[in-house]
Amino acid sequence: MQTYKLTTVLLFLALFSSCQNKEIEVLADQDFNKNWLFIKDSVPNAESVSTDDSQWKKVNVPHDWAIEGPFSDKNNARNGGLPIDGIAWYRKHFTVEAKNKNKQISIEFDGVMDNSKVYINGNFVGDRHYGYSGFEYDLTPFIKFGENNVIAVQLAPEILSERWYPGAGIYRKVRLKLNEPIHIPQWGTYITTPKVSDNKAIINIETKIKNTLNTTENIVIETTILDINNTTVAVSSNKIELGKTSEQKQRQEITVPNPTLWDIGKPNLYTAVSRVKINNTVVDEYTTEFGIRTIEFKKEGFYLNGKAVELNGVCMHHDLGPLGAAVNYRATERQMQIMQQMGANALRTSHNPPSTEMLQVCDRLGIVVIDEAFDEWKEAKVPNGYHKYFDKWAEKDLRDMIKRDRNHPSVIMWSIGNEILEQGKKDGWKIAKMLNDICHNEDNSRPTTAGFNYYPASFTNKLAYQIDVVGVNYKPAYYAEIREQNPYMIFYGSETSSQTSTRGYYELPLDKNVTKETNQVSSYDVTVGPPWAYSPDVEFDAQEKNPHSLGEFIWTGFDYLGEPTPYGGRDNSTNGYWNDDWPSHASYFAPVDLCGFPKDRFYLYQSQWTTEPMVHVLPHWNWESKEGQTIPVYSYTNCEEVELFVNGKSYGKKIKGKDLTPVFTEYNGFTKGAYNSKYRLSWNVPYQPGTLKVVGYINGKEVTSKEIKTAGKPAAIKLIADRNTINATGEDLSFITVRVEDKDGNLCPKADHLINFKVSGNGSLEAVGNGNSASLESFQANHIKSFFGKSLAIIRSTENSGEITLTATADNLTSTTITIKTK
Numbered sequence: 138m139q140t141y142k143l144t145t146v147l148l149f150l151a152l153f154s155s156c157q158n159k160e161i162e163v164l165a166d167q168d169f170n171k172n173w174l175f176i177k178d179s180v181p182n183a184e185s186v187s188t189d190d191s192q193w194k195k196v197n198v199p200h201d202w203a204i205e206g207p208f209s210d211k212n213n214a215r216n217g218g219l220p221i222d223g224i225a226w227y228r229k230h231f232t233v234e235a236k237n238k239n240k241q242i243s244i245e246f247d248g249v250m251d252n253s254k255v256y257i258n259g260n261f262v263g264d265r266h267y268g269y270s271g272f273e274y275d276l277t278p279f280i281k282f283g284e285n286n287v288i289a290v291q292l293a294p295e296i297l298s299e300r301w302y303p304g305a306g307i308y309r310k311v312r313l314k315l316n317e318p319i320h321i322p323q324w325g326t327y328i329t330t331p332k333v334s335d336n337k338a339i340i341n342i343e344t345k346i347k348n349t350l351n352t353t354e355n356i357v358i359e360t361t362i363l364d365i366n367n368t369t370v371a372v373s374s375n376k377i378e379l380g381k382t383s384e385q386k387q388r389q390e391i392t393v394p395n396p397t398l399w400d401i402g403k404p405n406l407y408t409a410v411s412r413v414k415i416n417n418t419v420v421d422e423y424t425t426e427f428g429i430r431t432i433e434f435k436k437e438g439f440y441l442n443g444k445a446v447e448l449n450g451v452c453m454h455h456d457l458g459p460l461g462a463a464v465n466y467r468a469t470e471r472q473m474q475i476m477q478q479m480g481a482n483a484l485r486t487s488h489n490p491p492s493t494e495m496l497q498v499c500d501r502l503g504i505v506v507i508d509e510a511f512d513e514w515k516e517a518k519v520p521n522g523y524h525k526y527f528d529k530w531a532e533k534d535l536r537d538m539i540k541r542d543r544n545h546p547s548v549i550m551w552s553i554g555n556e557i558l559e560q561g562k563k564d565g566w567k568i569a570k571m572l573n574d575i576c577h578n579e580d581n582s583r584p585t586t587a588g589f590n591y592y593p594a595s596f597t598n599k600l601a602y603q604i605d606v607v608g609v610n611y612k613p614a615y616y617a618e619i620r621e622q623n624p625y626m627i628f629y630g631s632e633t634s635s636q637t638s639t640r641g642y643y644e645l646p647l648d649k650n651v652t653k654e655t656n657q658v659s660s661y662d663v664t665v666g667p668p669w670a671y672s673p674d675v676e677f678d679a680q681e682k683n684p685h686s687l688g689e690f691i692w693t694g695f696d697y698l699g700e701p702t703p704y705g706g707r708d709n710s711t712n713g714y715w716n717d718d719w720p721s722h723a724s725y726f727a728p729v730d731l732c733g734f735p736k737d738r739f740y741l742y743q744s745q746w747t748t749e750p751m752v753h754v755l756p757h758w759n760w761e762s763k764e765g766q767t768i769p770v771y772s773y774t775n776c777e778e779v780e781l782f783v784n785g786k787s788y789g790k791k792i793k794g795k796d797l798t799p800v801f802t803e804y805n806g807f808t809k810g811a812y813n814s815k816y817r818l819s820w821n822v823p824y825q826p827g828t829l830k831v832v833g834y835i836n837g838k839e840v841t842s843k844e845i846k847t848a849g850k851p852a853a854i855k856l857i858a859d860r861n862t863i864n865a866t867g868e869d870l871s872f873i874t875v876r877v878e879d880k881d882g883n884l885c886p887k888a889d890h891l892i893n894f895k896v897s898g899n900g901s902l903e904a905v906g907n908g909n910s911a912s913l914e915s916f917q918a919n920h921i922k923s924f925f926g927k928s929l930a931i932i933r934s935t936e937n938s939g940e941i942t943l944t945a946t947a948d949n950l951t952s953t954t955i956t957i958k959t960k
Contacts, residue, residue, distance in 0.1 A: 167312045167313050167314055167315070168312065169229070169231075169244065169311040169312050169313040170197055170198045170199070170310055170311055171197050172195065172197070172229065173195070173196050173197065173198055173200070173227050173228065173229045173307070174190045174193035174194065174195060174196070174227065174228045174229065174230075175193055175194045175195075175196045175200065175202065175225065175226070175227050175306075176190075176193045176194065176225065176226050177202055177223060177224075177225045178224065178225070178226070179224040180226055183226040183228070183289055183291065184256035184259050184261075184287075184289040184291070185259045185287075185289075186258050186259055186285065186286075186287045188228075190228050193226075193228065196227075197867075198227070198306070198307040198308075198309075198310070198311055198463075199306075199307065199308045199309055199310060199463040199464045199465070200227075200306045200307055200308065200463055201250075201304040201305060201306050201308045201460075201461035201462045201463040202220075202225060202305050202306045203217075203219045203220050203221040203302075203304055203305040203306070203461065203462075204219065204304065204459075204460070204461025204462070204463070204916060204917070205915075205917050206219055206220070206915050206916070206917065207220075207913075207915065208720070208722060208913040208915075210716050210719045210720070212296075213296055213297060213714070213715055213716065214699070214701050214705045214715040214716045214718075214719060214721060214722045215297065215300060215301070215699055215700055215701075215705070215715040216296060216297065216299070216301070216302055216303070216699050217301075217302030217698035217699040217722050217723065218716075218719070218720070218722035218913075219302065219698070219722075220305075221294055221296065221302070221303060221304065221305045222294050222295050222296045222305070223293075223294070224291065224292070224293050225291075225292045225305070225306070226289060226290065226291055226292075227289070227290040227292075227306075227307055228287055228288065228289045228290075229287070229288045230285055230286070230287055231285075231286055231288070231313070232283060232284060232285060232286060233280055233282055233283075233286065233315070234282070234283060235282045235283035237282065237315055238282040239318065240277075240315045240316060240317065240318075241275070241277050241314075241315070241316040241317070241318060241320065241349055242275075242276045242277045242280050242313070242314070242315055242316075243273050243274060243275050243276055243277070243313075243314045243316070243323075244257075244273065244274055244276055244288060244311065244312070244313055244314070245271065245272070245273040245311065245312045245313075245314060245323060246265075246271060246272055246273070246307065246309065246311050247271045247309030247310045247311070247464070247492065247493055248268055248269055248270065248271055248308060248309035248464075248492065249265065249268060249290065249292060249306075249307050249308070249309070250268035250292070250294055250303055250304050250305050250306060250308050250462065251265075251266060251267065251268030251292065251293075251294050251298065251303070251305075252264075252266050252268075252292060252293040252294060252295070253265050253266075253268075253290055253291065253292050254290070254291045255274055255288070255289070255290050256287075256288070256289040256290075256291075257274075257276045257279045257280070257286065257287070257288055257289075258279050258280075258281065258286055258287055259287075259289075260279045262274040262275070262276065262279070266525075266526045266530060267523065267526065267530060267534050268294070268298075268303060268304075268308075269455075269489040269490040269491075269534075270490065270533075270534045270537055270538070271309070271493075271537065271541055272537070273314075273323045290307060292305065292306065292307075295521035296521065297519040297520050297521050297522070298519065298521040298522060299512070299519065299522065299699075300512065300518060300519055300522075300699075300700060301454050301456075301697060301698070301699040301700050301724075302454075302456055302461075302462070302697065302698035302699035302723075303462065304455075304456060304461050304462020304463070305462075306462075306463070308461075308462045308463045308464060309464045309492055309493075310464065310493075316421065317413075317420040317421055318348065318349045318350045319346065319347070319348050319349070319350065319354060319356060319379065319413060319415065319420055319421065320346070320347055320413065320420070320421040321344060321345060321346060321347070321411060321413060321421055321423040322345060322347045322384070324537075324540040324541050325344060325345040325346075325347075325411075325423060326342060326343065326344050326345075326409065326411060326423065326425045326544065327342070327343040327344075327540075327543060327544065327580075328340065328341070328342050328343075328409060328425060328427045328544050329341045329582045330427075330428075330429045330430065330431070331582070333396060333398070333429055333430070333431050333442070335395070336394070336395065337392050337393065337394050337395070337396065338392070338393045338396040338429045339390060339391075339392060340362065340371070340390070340391040340392070340393055340409075340429070341388065341389075341390055342360055342373075342388070342389045342390075342391060342409060342411075343386055343387070343388050343389075344358055344360070344386065344387050344388075344389070344411050344423075345384055345385070345386050345387075346358060346377065346379060346384065346385055346386075346387060346413060347383075347384045348379045348380065348381060348382060348383050348384070348385075349382060350381060350382070351381050351382060352381050353378060353379065353380055353381050354378075354379045354381075354415065355376065355377070355378055355379070355415075356376075356377050356379050356413055356414060356415050357374055357375065357376055357377070357413075357414040357415075357417075358374070358375050358377060358387050358389075358411065358412070358413060358414075359372070359373070359374040359375075359411070359412045359414060360372070360373050360374075360389055360391065360409055360410065360411050360412075361409070361410045361412075362391060362393055362407055362408070362409055362410075363407060363408040363409075363410065364397065364407055365397065365405055365406055365407070367408075370393050370394065370407075371391045371392060371393050371394075372391075373389045373390075373391045375387055375389060393407070393429065396429045397429070398428075398429055398430050398442050399428025399429060399430040399500075399503070399546040400430065400441060400442055400503060401441065401446060401482045401503045401504070401505065402477075402482070402502075402503040403503050404428070404500060404501050404502055404503040405428065405429075406426050406427070406428055406500060406501070406546070407426070407427055407428065407429060408424055408425065408426050408427075409424065409425045409427060410422065410423075410424050411423045411424070411425070425544050426497075426500065426544070427544050427545075427546060428500065428546025428547075429546075430442055430546050431443065432549050432583070434584055434605070434606055434627050434687070435627065436624070436625050436626065436627055436685060437684075437685055438684070438685065438687055439549075439687045439688070441505070441549075446482070446505075447680075447687070447688045448482065448483040448505070448629060448687050448688025448689065448690070449480055449481050449482050449483060449688060449689070449742075449745075449746040450481060450482070450483030450484060450485055450507075450688060450689060450690035450691070451476055451481045451483070451484060451485070451690060451691050451693060451694030452484075452485045452487040452632055452690050452691065452692050452693045452694065453472070453484060453485070453486065453487060453693055453694045453695060453697075454487060454693065454695075454697040454698075455486075455489065455491065455492065455495075456697050456698050457469065457472070458695065458696070458697075458698070458731040458732055458733070458906060459731065459732065459904035459905060459906035459916040459929065459931060460903065460904050460916075460931065461698070461916070464492045464494050465494070465868065465870060466494045466497070466498070466868070467863075467868070467869055467870045468870060468872075468931075469492065469494045469495050469498050470498045470501075470502075471733060471859065471870075471872060472694070472695055472733065473495075473498050473499060473502055473504060474502065475695075475729060475733055475735070476504075476694050476729075477502060477504065478743070479694075479728065479729075479735070479739050479742050479743050479746065479747075480742060480743050480745070480746025480747040481504070481694065481742075481746065482503075482504060482505065482746075483504060483505045483506070483507070483688065483690065484499060484504055484505070484506045484507070484694075485506075485507040485509060485552070485588075485631065485632075485690045486506065486507065486508055486509045486552075487509060487555065487632075487692075487693070488509050488511065488512035488554075488555040488588075489509060489510070489511070489512065490508065490509070490510060490534075490538040490541075490542070491506075491508065493541070496508075496542060496545045496547060496548065497545075499545070499547035500545050500546055500547045503547075504547055505547055505548075505549045506545070506547045506548045506549065507548075507549065507550045507551075507552050507586060507608075507631075507690070508538065508539075508542050508548045508550070508551055508552065509552035509554075509555060509588075510534065510535050510538055510551070510552060510553055510554065510572075511523055511527075511531070511534075511535075511553065511554045511555070511557070512554070512555050512556070512557075513527070513554075513557065513558075514527055514531070514554060514557045514558075514559050514565075514568050515527050515528070515559065515568065516557065516558035516559055516562070517558075518556075518558065531572070532575060535553070535572060535575050535576070536575060536579055538551075539551060539575075539576060539579040539580050540579060543579070543580045543582075543583075548583065549583060550583055550584055550585065550586045550605075550606060551576045551580070551583055551584075551585050551586070552585070552586045552587055552588065552608070552631075553569065553572040553573060553576065553585055553586075553587050553604065554569075554572070554587045554588070555587065555588040555610075555631075555632075556588060556589070556590045556591075556610060557587070559600065560589055560590070560591035560594050560595040560598070560600055561591055561594050561598070562598065563598060565598055565600045566598060566599040566600040566602070566603050569587070569600050569603035569604060570603045572585075573585045573603050573604050573605075584604075584605030584606045584627075585604045585605045585606070586604055586605065586606040586607070586608050586631070587601075587604050587607075587608055587631075588608040588609075588610050588631035588632055589601055589607065589608060589609055589610060589631075590609075590610035590611060590612075590632070590669070592609065592612050592615055592619075596619075596622075596623075605627070606627045606628065606629070606687070607619075607626055607627065607628040607629075608628070608629055608630075608631025608632075608690075609628055609629075609630060609631060610630075610631055610632035610633075610669075611632060611633065611635065611669045611670070611671070611804075612630075613630065613633070613671070613675055613676050613678075613679030613680075614679070614804075616628075616630075616679050616682075616683040616686055617682070617683055620683065620685055627687065628686060628687070629686050629687035629688055629689065629690075630676060630679075630680070630686060630688070630689035630690065631690055632690060632691075632692045633673075633676045633689040633690065633691050633692065634670065634671060634672065634673045634675075634676055634691050634692060635666060635667060635669060635670035635671075635692045635702075635726055636662055636666065636670060636671070636672055636673055636726070636738060637651075637658045637664065637666040637667075637670070637702065637703055637724075637725035637726055638658045638659060638660045638661075638662050638664070638725060638736055638737070638738055639657040639658050639659070639660060639725060639730075639736070639909075639910070640660060640730045640734055640735070640736040640737075640908055640924075640925060640927075641660060641736075641757070641886055641924070641925025641926065641927070642655075642657045642658070642659060642660055642925065643659055643660055643661060643755070643756040643757065644657075644659035644661070644664075645768070645769075647659075647661055647663055647769060647801075648663075648664070649663065649664060649665040649801035649803070650664070650665065651664055651666075651703050651704075653704075653718065656704055656718060656720065656721045656910075656911035657725075657910075657911070658703065658725050660736055660737045660738075660755065660756070661737075661755070661756070661769065661771065662737065662738050662741065662800075663800050663801050664801070665801050665802070665803050666702060666703045666725075666726075667702050667703055668803070668804075669804070670804065671802055671804035671812075672800045672801075672802065672812065672814070673691070673738065673741055673742065673745075673816075674741075674800055674812065674814035674815075674816045674817065675802065675804065675812060676689055676691075677745055677816050678814075678815075678816075691728070691742070692726050693724065693726050693727045694727055694728070694729060695727050695729050695730075695731070695733070696723060696724045696725065696726065696727040696729065696730050696731045696908070696910065697723065697724050697727075697731070698722070698723050698724075698731070699722070699723065699724070700715075700724050701715070701718070701721035701722055701723055701724060701725065701910060701911075702724065702725065702726070703725070704717075704718035704721035704725075704911075705717055705718045705719070705721055705722075720911045720912070720913050721910055721911045722910065722911070722913075723910035723911075724910065725910055728741070728742055730908030730910075731906055731908050731910070732906045732907065732908040732927075732928075732929040733872065733929070734874070734908050734927055734929075737753065737755045737756075737771075737773070740753035740773045741753075741773045741816065741817070743773070743775075744773040744774050744775045744816070745775070745816065747775060748775065749775075750775065750776055750833055750835060750840040750841040751774060751775055751776075751833070751841055752772060752773070752774040752776060752779055752831050752832070752833035752841050752842065752843050753772060753773045753774070753831075753843060754770065754771070754772050754781075754829060754830075754831040754843055754844075754845060755770070755771050755772075756768070756769075756770070756771075757845060757848075757884075757886035757887075758824075758826070758827070758828075758829045758845045758846065758847045759826075759847055759848055759885075759886050759887060760824045763824045764824055764825060764826070765823050765824065765825070766823065766824055767821045767822065767823060767824075768821070768822060768823075768824045769819060769820075769821055770819065770820045770821070770822055770829065771798065771817055771818070771819050772791070772817070772818045772819070772831045773816075773817060773818075774793060774818065774831075774833050775793075776793065776833030776834055776835050776840060776841065777792065777793060777834060777835050777836070778790045778791065778792050778793070778833070778834040778835075778837075779791055779793070779818050779831050779832065779833055779834070780831065780832045780834070781820050781822070781829075781830070781831055782828075782829075782830040782831075782832070783822055783825065783827065783828070783829055783830075784825060784827035784828055785828075788820050788822055789820070790834070791818040791819075791820070793815070793816075793818060794815045795815070796815075796818055796819075797813040797814060797815055798813070798814045798817040798818065798819040799811035799812070799813055799814070800812045800813075800814050800817070826847040827846070827847055828844055828845070828846050828847075829844060829845045829846075830842060830843070830844035830845075831843055831844075846881075846883045847883075848878070848879045848883040848884060848885045848886060849879035849880060849881065849883070850879060850880075850885075851877050851878070851879060851885045851888050851890065851949070851950060852878065852879050852880040852950065852951060853877075853878055853879075853880070853950055853951035853953065854875060854876070854877060854878075854892065854945045854946070854947060854950050854951065854952060854953045855875075855876040855877075855878050855882070855953065856873050856874070856875060856876075856930075856943065856945055856953055856954070856955040857873065857874040857876065858871050858872070858873045858874075858955055858957060859871060859872045859873070859874075860872075860957075861956075861957055861958065862957070862958040862959070862960060863932075863934050863957060863958075863959055863960075864934060864959065864960065865899065865934050865935065865936055865937055865938040865939075865959040865960055866934060866936065867933070867934060867935055867936045868933070868934070869933070869934045869959075870903060870931055870932065870933055870934075871931070871932045871934075871941075871957045872929060872930075872931055873929065873930045873931070873932060873943060873955060874927065874929060875892055875923070875927065875928040875929060875930055875945055876926060876927055877890055877892075877923050877926050877927075877947075877950065884926045884927075885926050886925055886926050887925065887926070888923045888925070888926045889922050889923050889924065889925075890922070890923045890947040890948065890949075890950060891920055891921075891922050891923075891947060891948070892920060892921055892922070892923055892928055892945050892946070892947050893919065893920045893945070893946045893947065894919050894920060894930050894943060894944070894945055895919070895943070895944045895946075896932065896941060896942070896943055896944075897941075897942045897944075898939060898940045898941040898942050898956075899934065899935045899937045899938065899939040899940065899941055899959050900932050900933055900934050900935055900941030900957065900959065901932070901933050901935070902919055902930060902931070902932060902933075902943075903931045903932060903933040904916045904917065904931045905917075905918060905919070905920070905921040905928065905929060905930055905931070906921065906928065906929045906931075907921050907922060907923065907924035907927065907928040907929065908924055908927070908929075909922075909924040912924070923947075930943060930945070932957055934959045935959070937959070938959050938960050939958075939959055940956050940957065940958055940959065941956070941957040941958075941959060942954055942955070942956050942957075943955050943956075943957070
């Protein structure tokens with residue numbers, strides 16, 4: 138898991154912003170995220186200490202300048218229709234007290250998007266092109282102790298550097314480090330748990346110690362293992378002779394008695410505290426969270442702690458919807474909690490190294506992860522993609538990802554690529570082998586994988602055989618053939634379905650084609666999207682018939698900015714213009730929209746991936762002027778039977794697995810026309826206003842139900858917070874669902890009122906949204922239109938405890954307020 142340096146001497150950094158008031162802010166930690174100065178411009182000599190930055194914008198990082206917009210058809214919809222490119226600068230003024238002149242000073246960036254160059258006091262210290270890689274630079278030779286110092290960061294992101302919205306800016310966290318001359322450096326521990334039983338676990342710990350002195354030193358490395366209750370369970374201590382100006386690795390084997398295992402949904406974590414001592418004085422302390430667990434991959438499946446686990450996974454891009462790409466722990470945690478509610482137990486970080494926060498969340502929730510490195514190798518998918526830097530940077534970027542992430546118990550595989558075009562090249566396997574070997578060199582405790590969409594090309598050119606576990610994208614019709622021709626191969630569906638839909642939008646009559654004029658996709662989930670796509674039902678069927686598959690990873694868990702398929706582009710070509718169907722600028726793929734509101738498809742997955750009795754019904758029940766006309770009604774359930782009622786009248790029971798529902802398909806490998814799904818139940822009923830109700834039965838007994846009522850005239854706004862108390866950290870968030878309801882509290886499913894927001898107290902309005910992939914409304918505004926009855930307001934705390942009050946108003950609706958406490 139992510140490691141943190143803890144200093145044993147209190148270090149005071151005088152940090153100050155060179156804005157108009159020249160205030161000095163004194164901090165007692167290594168947080169380096171506040172009081173940066175920003176300008177979106179190519180400023181001559183911006184790295185110079187003397188540059189006048191008094192008119193630059195004051196920002197805190199993580200910061201994504203592009204999410205501020207505006208949306209414009211001058212920007213490519215494939216990248217979200219937002220201004221992601223251009224030259225920009227960040228600067229930060231700070232002092233390091235003279236008493237620290239014998240310390241080693243460095244700066245660590247978790248990620249900068251992208252093509253960054255970093256300067257300290259006008260001196261160039263390093264560059265990094267890949268926006269997803271973390272990096273650290275030694276500042277010691279250039280620091281002016283007790284004086285003003287300036288960190289300057291130039292960014293030069295380019296359009297079509299990715300096939301999605303990458304964001305722009307210092308979008309992950311930054312730390313300033315003050316180390317003793319002898320210390321544990323960045324990513325300095327490597328922990329594995331090779332032997333685990335009920336009685337004990339063997340913990341192997343490799344610790345790197347760095348000596349910057351010109352003298353040989355005798356030191357002690359002491360490691361203490363703490364359990365989840367912060368109780369010491371094991372200690373190991375070793376003496377080392379550390380050569381001058383050198384780095385040395387010390388290996389320790391520690392036994393933990395009666396271990397509590399990390400597992401899916403059971404995130405039991407331990408902490409290793411590594412201390413460096415000289416003459417019995419602690420000079421450095423470094424903590425690493427980790428989990429004790431075993432993983433095993435067999436041709437029969439994936440085993441965690443000796444038990445078979447089917448991977449019910451989601452692919453996720455890194456943006457946070459209305460918040461953009463700027464990393465936030467709570468927003469990330471909320472995303473994965475929603476995925477868990479759907480029944481997901483696995484994540485594929487598509488198609489790049491994730492934030493440290495994402496892996497922390499998965500560690501702490503008990504979700505397994507495929508940690509992915511690249512979307513391109515040497516062959517280009519987009520004009521300004523990673524292919525431009527592969528030869529120079531691929532090895533370092535991959536090694537750094539693994540060294541950063543290898544202590545996270547959630548990580549179970551390293552992915553070296555997704556749909557890379559070398560699949561179709563004769564010598565593509567050579568690159569795969571090179572990357573595979575790097576992974577094994579840095580971490581031999583996990584297998585490698587990749588996602589292949591060329592079949593059988595990736596097999597016939599040997600590329601698929603260079604990795605340990607084969608991921609196949611959108612090939613359910615060929616699972617049996619792959620197993621028959623490769624009886625010992627371990628594989629899984631690394632990307633599946635790509636069904637598209639819009640929350641709350643239902644189009645009648647049912648049609649396989651999208652209606653271009655709407656820029657929306659029917660939530661009946663029968664519409665045929667891009668040519669590689671198919672309904673989730675097809676994948677469910679393929680997984681059942683091929684139990685040797687490890688499972689599936691759906692595309693995607695959340696809708697994301699950019700790539701607005703099926704609008705703007707129905708093929709996988711990434712060059713060219715994606716704005717033909719403007720204003721569509723965000724995806725429609727996921728069972729959850731940009732705001733985190735579930736679509737109907739969320740419940741289809743829940744019906745397959747969970748066991749707690751549930752039943753869902755669609756569509757809404759407001760079909761004015763359609764009285765007496767036939768309306769298709771679908772139900773998703775994990776119960777044995779479902780009975781449908783309209784205004785108390787039964788329309789009969791349907792048996793899951795026996796009563797079939799036709800779903801359109803045009804996917805290669807299946808007969809064009811209708812796929813008869815055993816995973817959906819359906820009825821055709823004449824519409825009459827009132828109550829639509831479904832009842833789920835197991836063993837003939839009612840165990841759950843759900844109903845939808847015809848809503849009356851919109852009357853009021855209702856605010857629902859995901860958390861009514863948040864932390865006064867300046868970073869914590871409350872996500873507030875905004876519903877338009879009738880006088881009886883029913884959601885008005887067609888409401889599109891403009892909702893205005895006002896915030897008072899110890900917080901601010903961080904962003905708004907409504908989940909509409911074709912809306913050009915700003916995420917930064919203090920208003921947003923309701924989209925099929927719902928919108929979202931995101932509130933950020935300050936560092937002062939107290940209360941935050943949000944007031945929501947709209948024409949012809951009763952306004953309302955909600956109070957969030959901060960502590």
